[in-house]
Amino acid sequence: MGITYRKIGKWMVMLVLLWISCEKTEGSHVVHMRLQETDSNVTLAVTSPALKAAYHFRPPNNWINDPNGPLYYKGYYHLFYQYNPKDAVWGNIVWAHSVSKDLINWIALKPAIEPSKPFDQYGCWSGSATILLDGTPAILYTGIIAKNDTDPNNILWTQVQNVAYPKNLSDPFLEEWDKPDYNPVIPIGPGVNGTAFRDPTTAWYSPEDKHWRVVVGSKWDLKGQALLYRSKDFKKWVKASHTLHATRGTGMWECPDFYPVSVKGLLGLDTSVKGKGVKHVLKVSLDLDRYEYYTIGTYDITRDRYTPDGTSKDNKHGLRYDYGNFYASKTFYDPEKKRRILWGWANETDTVPEDKNKRWAGVQLIPRTVWLDPSGKQLLQWPVEELNSLRGKQVSVTSKKVKPGDHLEVGGIQTAQADVEVTFDVSSLSNAEPFDPKYMYDAQAFCKIKGADVKGGVGPFGLYVLATADLQEKTAVFFRVFKSEDKHVVLMCNDPTQSTLAPSLAENKYKPTFAGYVDVDLTKSSSISLKTLLDHSVVESFGAGGKTVISSRVYPTLAQGDNARLFIFNNGAVDIKVTKLDAWELKKPLMNIGA
Ligand code: DQQ
Numbered sequence: 007m008g009i010t011y012r013k014i015g016k017w018m019v020m021l022v023l024l025w026i027s028c029e030k031t032e033g034s035h036v037v038h039m040r041l042q043e044t045d046s047n048v049t050l051a052v053t054s055p056a057l058k059a060a061y062h063f064r065p066p067n068n069w070i071n072d073p074n075g076p077l078y079y080k081g082y083y084h085l086f087y088q089y090n091p092k093d094a095v096w097g098n099i100v101w102a103h104s105v106s107k108d109l110i111n112w113i114a115l116k117p118a119i120e121p122s123k124p125f126d127q128y129g130c131w132s133g134s135a136t137i138l139l140d141g142t143p144a145i146l147y148t149g150i151i152a153k154n155d156t157d158p159n160n161i162l163w164t165q166v167q168n169v170a171y172p173k174n175l176s177d178p179f180l181e182e183w184d185k186p187d188y189n190p191v192i193p194i195g196p197g198v199n200g201t202a203f204r205d206p207t208t209a210w211y212s213p214e215d216k217h218w219r220v221v222v223g224s225k226w227d228l229k230g231q232a233l234l235y236r237s238k239d240f241k242k243w244v245k246a247s248h249t250l251h252a253t254r255g256t257g258m259w260e261c262p263d264f265y266p267v268s269v270k271g272l273l274g275l276d277t278s279v280k281g282k283g284v285k286h287v288l289k290v291s292l293d294l295d296r297y298e299y300y301t302i303g304t305y306d307i308t309r310d311r312y313t314p315d316g317t318s319k320d321n322k323h324g325l326r327y328d329y330g331n332f333y334a335s336k337t338f339y340d341p342e343k344k345r346r347i348l349w350g351w352a353n354e355t356d357t358v359p360e361d362k363n364k365r366w367a368g369v370q371l372i373p374r375t376v377w378l379d380p381s382g383k384q385l386l387q388w389p390v391e392e393l394n395s396l397r398g399k400q401v402s403v404t405s406k407k408v409k410p411g412d413h414l415e416v417g418g419i420q421t422a423q424a425d426v427e428v429t430f431d432v433s434s435l436s437n438a439e440p441f442d443p444k445y446m447y448d449a450q451a452f453c454k455i456k457g458a459d460v461k462g463g464v465g466p467f468g469l470y471v472l473a474t475a476d477l478q479e480k481t482a483v484f485f486r487v488f489k490s491e492d493k494h495v496v497l498m499c500n501d502p503t504q505s506t507l508a509p510s511l512a513e514n515k516y517k518p519t520f521a522g523y524v525d526v527d528l529t530k531s532s533s534i535s536l537k538t539l540l541d542h543s544v545v546e547s548f549g550a551g552g553k554t555v556i557s558s559r560v561y562p563t564l565a566q567g568d569n570a571r572l573f574i575f576n577n578g579a580v581d582i583k584v585t586k587l588d589a590w591e592l593k594k595p596l597m598n599i600g601a
Contacts (some may be wrong), residue, residue: 052563055364056566057542057562058366059544060541061592061593061595061597062369062370062372063369063597064368065102065114065366066597066598068089068090069090069094069095069097070088070089070351070368071099072087072088072333073086075101075147076135076336076347077137079180081342082105082107082178083105083106083107085104086102086119086135087102088100088102089117091117094364100117101120101147103115103118103180105178105180108395109347109373109390110396111595111597116181123149123185123189125190126151128150130148131148131149131205132147132260132261132334133206134146134205134208135208136218141175143180144170145169147167148166148167148203149167151163153200164194165201165204166190166203167204168185168189169186169189169191188241191237191241191243198224198233202224202225203233204224205222205223205260205262206221206222207221207222207262207263208265212307214307216238218236219237220234220237220243221234221235221250226252228256228257229255229256230258230290232262233245248311251311251312253320256294258294261290261298264288265339265346266279266284267287267346267376267385274339274344274345275339275346280305285304285315285382287385288300288303295322297322298333299321299322299324299325300325300327300385301315301325302315302318302325302378302384303315315383327350327376328350328556328557329449329554329555330500331520331558332555333351335349336350337349337376345377346375346376347374347390349370349371351368352368352369352371353559356561360510369541369544371546372546373389373390374389375387379525387548388548389548394425396425396594396595397425397592397593399419400419400591402587402588402589403574404584404585406584406587407581408581408584410579411577412574412575414573415572417571419590420567421571421572421591422540423592424591424592425540425590425592426538426572426587426589426590427537427586427589428469428537428588429536430485430535430582430583431532431585432465432467432487433583434581435489435528437579438464438488439462439486441495443490449499449521450519453501454519458484458501458577462486462579463487463580464487464578466484466577467484467576468482468574469536469538469572469575470571471483472540472565472570473570473572473573474569477504479507479563480504481500481504481505482504484575485498485549493527494528494529496526497524499556500557502519502560503517503519505560506562521556522549522554522555522556524550524553525550526550534550542566543560544557544559545560572589
């Protein structure tokens with residue numbers, strides 16, 4: 007056992023063991039089966055402080071995972087998150103707390119919720135905030151309790167749902183939180199799996215029957231479930247006799263999120279809005295493969311059920327907010343700017359020993375405004391407009407032909423911490439490679455064999471980012487166009503296979519190629535855009551105005567700081583044109599200094 011285990015006390019050890027054995031670990035897509043074990047032989051090659059994210063949300067050090075209970079109150083945005091105050095691996099989890107005026111500059115406060123009471127003694131796990139009818143914020147979160155802790159080798163863990171309220175409503179920082187002694191407000195009940203019962207959503211209110219409703223993630227065998235509870239007073243909750251929704255074969259639904267979107271326009275809606283001109287979104291985080299998917303559908307208040315429209319798959323082949331490293335996401339309604347904002351967590355993809363050595367692990371991706379695409383078939387996402395306040399020195403390229411085999415460097419600014427927006431014009435589609443339908447639901451596998459260096463017809467074309475001048479290190483973000491029987495298929499990829507020379511990662515570690523399809527018709531408009539946010543070890547890319555989003559973590563050893571270069575490339579067989587490229591250096595915001 008690693009040294010950390012000895013330090014953290016027997017109950018925490020048991021909890022960690024339980025987490026590892028029953029629920030997999032917290033690595034988004036990485037299953038670290040020996041979570042806190044240190045392998046002293048590993049080469050610690052990616053520990054450079056220069057790789058630490060500068061403008062993505064993070065505490066100064068240690069482990070973070072899920073964003074929790076985002077809310078807006080008296081002029082401040084609040085973000086809580088799962089945080090280990092003692093180490094850069096999952097464990098000792100508390101609800102850390104930060105506030106911001108603009109979602110970009112953050113002030114760290116003391117943790118809001120920590121294990122302390124019988125109803126959360128062994129863990130304060132994820133949850134959500136609800137603004138009650140009188141304006142009071144309430145947090146519902148999962149508490150871990152032991153049904154029987156007399157024998158540490160045979161503990162029965164159970165998850166329950168608790169409520170917490172601010173102690174001082176006139177404090178805009180909401181620093182102090184009270185956990186009433188009447189908790190848990192939703193104990194484990196008959197027919198509920200006690201180790202698969204967590205992550206309550208924001209509650210919604212129905213004036214028709216004067217009840218609040220909330221969903222808790224669960225599973226029964228392999229059927230993922232959104233368990234539905236109702237309450238008149240936010241204190242006594244009664245389980246509905248049916249689920250809000252459930253899907254066979256999807257496993258545990260972690261961090262469900264259920265919210266309305268307007269059929270038209272960009273404006274967000276309060277979580278309780280329903281009726282005409284409104285669709286609903288149900289997102290779940292699949293513990294089985296550590297990816298998320300969502301459906302768009304109809305919430306029938308009379309039957310109290312959600313039914314997906316059927317325009318996308320209601321399983322792991324469904325739509326994703328982000329086809330990369332993104333998990334445990336959560337939205338909230340921002341009443342100040344009338345928008346719905348999405349937070350999501352990106353874990354590291356280096357090794358646990360490397361995380362322990364560098365002493366930080368995990369970031370929250372840039373909060374994104376989310377709204378319904380005019381087609382009604384998917385959501386669109388874009389970084390919150392406040393991010394633009396970090397823009398500094400800018401370079402632009404206009405109307406530039408990129409010939410097959412070209413790698414054109416975009417110089418003049420540093421691009422390790424930058425925002426790049428480019429629009430490509432693809433006028434000739436006749437060379438598009440044939441589409442192999444077996445990859446219809448596995449863009450990631452397709453991109454693995456059709457990586458950035460594999461020559462194509464129309465593309466691959468896009469950006470090499472965090473690259474060395476000689477391109478021996480580079481991460482490629484690109485498009486590639488195929489022709490299926492009836493239409494052109496656009497694949498968007500993030501290829502990190504040459505992102506690092508670090509031996510521990512280069513040899514055998516996790517460097518997945520991420521990919522998704524982009525729902526555009528290039529025969530109607532030959533133009534396709536890409537926006538990529540670069541933050542040292544974060545590459546967050548938005549294709550076609552936010553239709554397809556891919557985030558990844560990479561650890562260049564040479565392409566750091568001023569040595570990180572940006573290129574436009576085309577490895578296809580036909581010319582591509584860059585209609586316009588703008589790239590900005592991004593400044594460092596205030597980021598939880600002093601936490
Ligand atoms: N992380 C939390 C759980 C949640 C999981 C524990 C998802 O509440 O299910 O840290 O990453």
